[in-house]
Amino acid sequence: MTSAAAFKSAPDAAPKSGARLLVSTLERLGVEVVFGYPGGAIMPVYDALTGSSLRHILVRHEQAAAFAADAYARRSGKVGVCMATSGPGATNLITGIANAMMDSIPMVCITGNVAQGVMGTDAFQEIDILGVTLPIVKHSILVRDPADVPAAVEEAFHIAASGRPGPVLIDLPKDVQVGQTTEDFGFHYSNAVQSIDHEAIARAADMIRSARKPLIYIGGGVKIGRATKQLRAFTEQTGIPSISTLNALGTVPTDAPGFQGMLGMHGTRAANEAVQEADLLIVFGARFDDRATGKLAEFAPHARVVHFDIDASEIGKLRETHVAVAGEIAPGIETLTAHLADTPLSIDPWMIRCASRVQRTAFRYDAPGEGVYAPALLKAVSEAAGDDFVAACDVGQHQMWAAQHCRFARPEAHLTSGGLGAMGFGLPAGIGAKLADPEATVVVIAGDGGFMMNVQELATARRYGVAVKILLLDNSSLGLVRQWQELFFAENYSEIDLSDNPDFVKVAEAFGVEAFRISRREEVEAGIARLLAADGPCLAHVIIDPRENVWPLVPPGKNNAEMMEGA
Numbered sequence: 001m002t003s004a005a006a007f008k009s010a011p012d013a014a015p016k017s018g019a020r021l022l023v024s025t026l027e028r029l030g031v032e033v034v035f036g037y038p039g040g041a042i043m044p045v046y047d048a049l050t051g052s053s054l055r056h057i058l059v060r061h062e063q064a065a066a067f068a069a070d071a072y073a074r075r076s077g078k079v080g081v082c083m084a085t086s087g088p089g090a091t092n093l094i095t096g097i098a099n100a101m102m103d104s105i106p107m108v109c110i111t112g113n114v115a116q117g118v119m120g121t122d123a124f125q126e127i128d129i130l131g132v133t134l135p136i137v138k139h140s141i142l143v144r145d146p147a148d149v150p151a152a153v154e155e156a157f158h159i160a161a162s163g164r165p166g167p168v169l170i171d172l173p174k175d176v177q178v179g180q181t182t183e184d185f186g187f188h189y190s191n192a193v194q195s196i197d198h199e200a201i202a203r204a205a206d207m208i209r210s211a212r213k214p215l216i217y218i219g220g221g222v223k224i225g226r227a228t229k230q231l232r233a234f235t236e237q238t239g240i241p242s243i244s245t246l247n248a249l250g251t252v253p254t255d256a257p258g259f260q261g262m263l264g265m266h267g268t269r270a271a272n273e274a275v276q277e278a279d280l281l282i283v284f285g286a287r288f289d290d291r292a293t294g295k296l297a298e299f300a301p302h303a304r305v306v307h308f309d310i311d312a313s314e315i316g317k318l319r320e321t322h323v324a325v326a327g328e329i330a331p332g333i334e335t336l337t338a339h340l341a342d343t344p345l346s347i348d349p350w351m352i353r354c355a356s357r358v359q360r361t362a363f364r365y366d367a368p369g370e371g372v373y374a375p376a377l378l379k380a381v382s383e384a385a386g387d388d389f390v391a392a393c394d395v396g397q398h399q400m401w402a403a404q405h406c407r408f409a410r411p412e413a414h415l416t417s418g419g420l421g422a423m424g425f426g427l428p429a430g431i432g433a434k435l436a437d438p439e440a441t442v443v444v445i446a447g448d449g450g451f452m453m454n455v456q457e458l459a460t461a462r463r464y465g466v467a468v469k470i471l472l473l474d475n476s477s478l479g480l481v482r483q484w485q486e487l488f489f490a491e492n493y494s495e496i497d498l499s500d501n502p503d504f505v506k507v508a509e510a511f512g513v514e515a516f517r518i519s520r521r522e523e524v525e526a527g528i529a530r531l532l533a534a535d536g537p538c539l540a541h542v543i544i545d546p547r548e549n550v551w552p553l554v555p556p557g558k559n560n561a562e563m564m565e566g567a
Contacts (some may be wrong), residue, residue: 012323013184018146019044019177021184022110023052025153031081033057033072033435035065039085041125042112044177057464059428060456062089063224066096066133066336066427068432069391070105071415076321076436077226080158083110087125087464090337091132094423097167098136102419103247104224106165108156109137111427115143115175128470130171138166144324146179164311165224196335197325204306204323205339206280206434211280213350214240215303217263220247220418222412225310225329231284234337238345240282243271245292247418248285250408260354264292265554266400273561274354275300283307283485285329288318289419298559308332370521374473375405375543381471383407383527385441388415392433392442394426394450397479400550402445422452430468431461441469441532447500448474461537467529470539472504484551487564488556508539515539 018025022045026034039044049056057522059065062084069080080100090111100107115124130140139159143152149172156168158537208214217453222231228251235252236243243263252259261268263275272294275281280302286292293299298319303312307315313328325332365376378401382389387409393399393416404556408414415433417425430444453470461468485493509516514516514534518527531540551566 001033013182015180016146016184016424017044017177017181018143018149018172018179019048019144021181022153022172022177023048023054023235024157025150026081028526029153029157030078032091034049034081034083035059035064035068035072035432036083037062037085037089039089039112039125041086041114041174042083042110042177043087043110044170044174045110045172050088054196059460061454062086062092063096063424064431064454064457064460066093066109066430066513067428068108068435068489069107069109070096070100071429071432072436073100073105073107073128074415075390075412075433075440077412078106078436079157080105080107080432080482082107084112085125086111086129087127089125090127090129095420097133097169099297099417099420099422100167101136101138102416103220104165105167106160106349107167107260108153108170108347109167110170110172112177113171113463115174116173116251117172120544124165129562130169135168136167137169137369140171142171142173142213143176146176147183148180149176150184164221164399179245188352195474196331198335199325200323200325201332201335202339204325204336207280207304207306207323208238208240208282209341209343209345209503212280212347213278214280214345214347215274215278216240216242217275217281217283217286218242218244218248218251219284219286220245221309221329222248222251223367225285227333228411229283230330230333230337234333236540237337239343239351240347241274241351243267243285243423245289245418246268246403246416248411249403249414250411253410254406258351258354260358262403263560264289265294266404266550266552267292267554267560268404269552269563270354270358272554272563273357276559276561278303281305284466285309287314287565289478292560294319294554295558324565336411362564372518372521372542372544374401374479374522374548377471377524377528377542379401379405379407380524381443381531382408384528386533387444388441390440391415392426392430392444393417394446395421395423396447396450397475397483397548397550398447398473402482404550423450426450427454427457427461427468427470430470431457431466434466434468435464444470446470447479448472448476448498448504449478451504453500455507457515458508458537462512465536466540467509467536469534470508470537471531472539472541473544474504474541475544475548476500476501477546479546480550482546486549487553504539504541508541513537513539515541517541
């Protein structure tokens, strides 16, 4: 439930333009950083930025503005803000908007547009960005009067952050930006306390008491719902083993007792086998994504399901739910924990079995040869960075290796494009995360394919002194595509060769960024130390074996127990 109190400016207020009302409303809402790129249709807003308290980060491509705002939101817990001009500026935001939508990230995207008088005439750089983005936003607003700007911005921020978060688009025609008004209307929003379904939670508690092989299935909704503290208390009190989706890694520390690892296509054997044996899944903020479940009809075949989620439409969408608890995750978990406070669970044999399997199936890092072994490198860098470590991952093999082998102490330490899988996310996301938390050790983990998609953002990092540490794993190929072609397309390697990559050390240095190369295993320890000790942005170009694959792997159409292992 939401309530809104209207307010109106004083009648004798000096006239203000829509652009200045936008800037002043952003300031009033506590926005500190905005990512963007100017252009003709949004020039009045950029004119109004001058002298404001907002820190504008000029990216070198609008897609990077959206990715950086996304990561800023993930790391800070605030609404991320990006802006662009009309036409190509707005369309360049689309991938970033879709990324935020699929991962439920609160973001407000502000676009300029042509004046209302020429809308629909195919004017220069005119695009119906509201129509284009309708399937990938939580809400969109076309502002038609300068006096409506504050209310539109207030509404956008409220919708973006409330319930299940997501991106909201505000489209500002140029005449609205330059138009003057002495009146402006806005709303102060407040969220009413949601009722807790005590009856459903009591039934969930009864089901847990009767289970002999319960398993906690942690989704990204726990982090989004700021329920990490409650989730950890629940796992510690009950001792129930847990698994995690990609976007929930770190919600329970990855080295915590009882944690089985990530489930799914590249999940751990311990996690995937535990799912297939469990008699009860306690699902917190997860949506049964296909990359997590494998063959859905054979996923957790012996388990009943208790599902907690802020979004009622996700409950029962893909898997039958026996107890549904729709609403805020944090109070729901807290109430469930209280129901089980004085109830010892009869799960000791199951806990022992799960703990034994974690030890028996643990990854090994003694790979033969003198070349750099990527899993060992990633494990080492996360351990060397300690609890301040934040990984901003691009998409590909390196992303899966990071999920499998890095140590994450908190969910905000793992930033990844989960639902969309957007290559090019890593570097702008690292910039956004570092600006959100300057004290964190932000490491961009990228492959040579994805890195090239937003390589221009090295200029952004250099200009603003954003001290991101870039670990560029170079196998001279589109590694994950190559792996699938090897395994499932009879080694028909089609268009995955990147052996003509530029010299990435020279490229980084051309942007004014410190860079060096690691090509042998004996260089790893010193290389990690140099990377983490660098004062400003720094790139470590790491040469890895192009034949190395990500293991284990659940093949398409198979259940999670049917994992392929490397030789």
